[in-house]
Structures are given as C-alpha cells and as structure tokens.
Amino acid sequence: MNKEFLEEYSLFRKFNLSVPQTMDRIPTPAINMVCRNCGNLQTFNMTNRYAEFQKYSNPSSADEKVRLIYLCQSCRQFTRQFDVYISPELDYVYKFGQYPEWEIKMDKNLESILGKHAKTFRKGLVCESQGYGIGAFSYYRRITEQIIDELLDSITDLVEEVNKVAYKIALEKTKQTRVTQDKIDLVKDLLPSILKPNGMNPLGVLHSELSEGLHAETDQACLENASHVKSILTFLINQIIQSKESAKGFTDSMKSLLEKKSKK
Template structure:
C-alpha cells in the first residue's frame, strides 16, 4: 500500500522508496490521509473512494509500471475531493506523484516566514521549484537562504548554549564569522550544538553540513530534490526549536520572578 506521508507531503516527481509491498493491487489496503478540506476550511480526514484495481475483476491486477488514479474524499463534508496520480516502478519499490489536484500546496511555516523576513521570497521560490520537481532549482534557493542567514542562526544558537560551554562556543563563533564559506562556518561550530537542538542525539548542523556539501555534486533533479527537502526540514526545525526554547525560557523566568516577588511581599 502507499504510505500516507507520501500522499500528504511529497511534491511532484520526488522519489518515495518502500520495500516489501505486494505487486498485487488487490492486497493493498486503503490508507486514510489528513489534509486541508477547501470546503470545511480545516484539516480533515480523507478516505480513498475508488479502488486500486478494476471493480469486479477476479484476476490479479499488478501495480508495476502503472499510473494509479487515487481519489480521496473528505469524510466530514463528503463534497471535497483530492486527486493523485502515482507512478509505480517495475519492482514496486519506488513511487512518484506525477499529478495532483488541487496542486501541491506552497505554504511556509509561520515561524520560518517571520524569522526569514526579507529572505522569505527566496524561500518561496525554492518551494515553487520543489513543487514542480525542479530539484536543482530548489536546492539552489534553499542553499542561498542558508548562506544568507547562517550568521544570524549561529548567533541565535549561542543564547541556548549551556554555561559551561558558552565561552568555547563564542570563540568558535568568532572564528566562524571570519570565513565566508557556509560549510566552513557550520563545521567550526556543529559539534558544540546544545542538547536541546539535538533530537535523539542527531545533530542537525552536522546533517546540514553534509547536505550542502553533497548537493554541490548532485547532478540530477531527483538527487537535488532530496538534498533540498532535507535542508528545508533542518532550517524549519532549528528556527522553530530556537524560538520555542527562548519563549519557554522567557516564560519560566517571568513565572519565577513573579513567584519571588510574591514571597518577598509577605
């Protein structure tokens, strides 16, 4: 069966890989998805309203080398449909959206848009390229964004560094500002990233460094599309996590200050 993440999030012509899927379409289960309904004006559950295979067929219908027409209907209003055309390769382990209506939504994370400010138009151009499967173009735009905001991003991270490592980070930060090469900047500070910015021990700056380096040598739209998507995800995570951490710290400080003032007033 086709994964809901693929249907909900993947742009056109971005490769989705999955193993162990039956070639017989009659074995595929219908997986509901969650997307915005333009009638309900909210996030809703959509169910597949047609079959992967021809109704009434007693013969096995194989998925390989087929373009499947998937029609999803909103379970709330029963009026709004989403259509997807999905190509399945010979081995039934690679899938591509080759068509979608309504079109893939070009939307920016709110925190990201606010933080990027004047750089937002460039990021949107990356989203447009990504939506059309233009990986080389998407990578170029996301790379440019990274280059333009990297100093501000690293400055923001300094406020989250643990006290015992802060002086070490600030020294590395000053060194990073002396080079104009983004990968070098990241390489200098990536190992000093605070724990709060390393989910499950994974270092987003380390991955970002790798993606920027590998993307330079990627020669196809397909390869660049994957690199571009990773860069977008990392930037979104870092910016959101930094904002949330600062807001949490501010809220905690305010609460403690209020509590201490009440105690001292007694």
C-alpha cells in the same frame, strides 16, 4: 500506499516503498489534509480501486500508473486526487499529478524570521512543488547562506554552560570565513542538546546536505537534498524560538514568584 508520501511529498519526488506485487494488496491509508469546503484539516479516505482501469482486480503493480481519489469524511463532497507511478522493481513510487496542487505553504515562524529573504524561500517551495530539484536546492542553499550567521548567533543563549566558552570562540571563527559549510563545521559539535532530537545533530546533517547537494547531478537527488535542508531550517528556527520563549516564560514566572515572596 503511504500516508506520509501522499500528504507531504511533492511531484516527482521518489518515495522508497516496498509495493505489493498485485494492486489488490496495496494499502489504502486514511490521510489528513485540508478540506477546502470545511476550511480545516480533515480525514480523507480513498474511494476508488487501484485497478479501476484494469481488466482484473489483482493485476501486477510493477511499472504501472494508478489514480487515487480521496473523499473528505466530514463534508463528503471535497475530493483530492493523486496520480502515482509505481517503479518496475516495486521499490519506489512518485506522484506525477495531484489535484488540488501540492500546497505551497510557508511556516509562519520561518516567514517571520526570514523577513526580506522569505521571497527567495517561496521560490524554492515553487520549484520543489514542480519537482525542480536543482532549482529548489539552489534557493534553499542561498537562504541558508544568507541567514547562517544570524542563526548561529541565536543559538548562543541555548548552549549549555560547559560548552558556552568554546561555542563563543568557534562563533568568532565563523566570522572569518564566508563558506557556509565551514561555518557550520566549526560549531556543529557544540550544538545544545535541546536542538538535537533523539541525539541527531541537525547542523551536522545540514552540513552534509549542503556539501552533497553541490555534487548532485540529477533533479531527483537535488530534490531530496532540498527537502532535507528546508526541514532542518524549519526545525531549527522553530525550536530556537520555542526554547527562548519557554526560558523567558520561566524567568518571568520566577521573578513574579520572588517578588511576591519579598513583599510578605
């Protein structure tokens, strides 16, 4: 199985994975999740076998449902259970059950920035946790539409000097359209490098996800798009806050240093 899948994926969201042909060869990775007994993040190890309900120890993995029980390695009492379906072609898995339920938690910075819109975002999280992709995408898309102007405005101070004038011109043009994708399209190529991890442009991806999501026909497709939109919004808001705080800290330090020198 896969650590990221177990820790982060909601119910019914497909995770592409090359699953071994027999259950005895499926990995049992340690995971890091919150233990409700310990009250913090702990390491969990799998305690049962994938083939526990089978006659043999190495039955076929294809088109099977398996149970994974994970035990906290600190208190040795609290457990987490995952019920997972393995595809017939052994190319993907998804959870059809989980206990305790998938945590509906909201990033603190995101909640603070969203303010009155946080309630809508939480509704998206609830839909995502239950595998309702169309509902989750609709809520996340609505949030994006509601905050896009503020988000693009807040990026202005981070834009490199060489692109600052062009960004401000593009920003003015965004005020002339109500279509979120059009707004993003106007400024995405002027995004500062500090907001482009490994050269990837989150606004470009956001533009693509919002456009594709409109035409997605299944809950599964919408669930993928919804998760991406949520991740991008969370990244952008956190990175903008951190960058501005870092810049302010540097400016304050320099001012303090210069003041000390001027007094000598």
